[in-house]
Amino acid sequence: MSRSAVTIxxxxxxxxxxxxxxxxxxxxxxxxxxxxxxxxxxxxxxxxELFARKSEPAPLAARAIGSYVxxxxxxxxxxx
Numbered sequence: 001m002s003r004s005a006v007t008i009x010x011x012x013x014x015x016x017x018x019x020x021x022x023x024x025x026x027x028x029x030x031x032x033x034x035x036x037x038x039x040x041x042x043x044x045x046x047x048x049e050l051f052a053r054k055s056e057p058a059p060l061a062a063r064a065i066g067s068y069v070x071x072x073x074x075x076x077x078x079x080x
Contacts, residue, residue: 034053037045060075 033055037049037053039045040050057076058074062073062075062077065072065074
């Protein structure tokens, strides 16, 4: 492959990647709460839909569950 062809391919790759990075949402300064789910007990409701509606962690004592690689934190809160 010639040097100019490599340059063209690299330039096109960089421009394509830059375009996808610029397409991300910036978010909102004042986010609105999500609407209530119609059927939250339905087993087909994805977990991400259920947990996205929780604004605070569960009121439980902090405890690590599982291992470092595949674990989670119960009752965690952000440090003040």
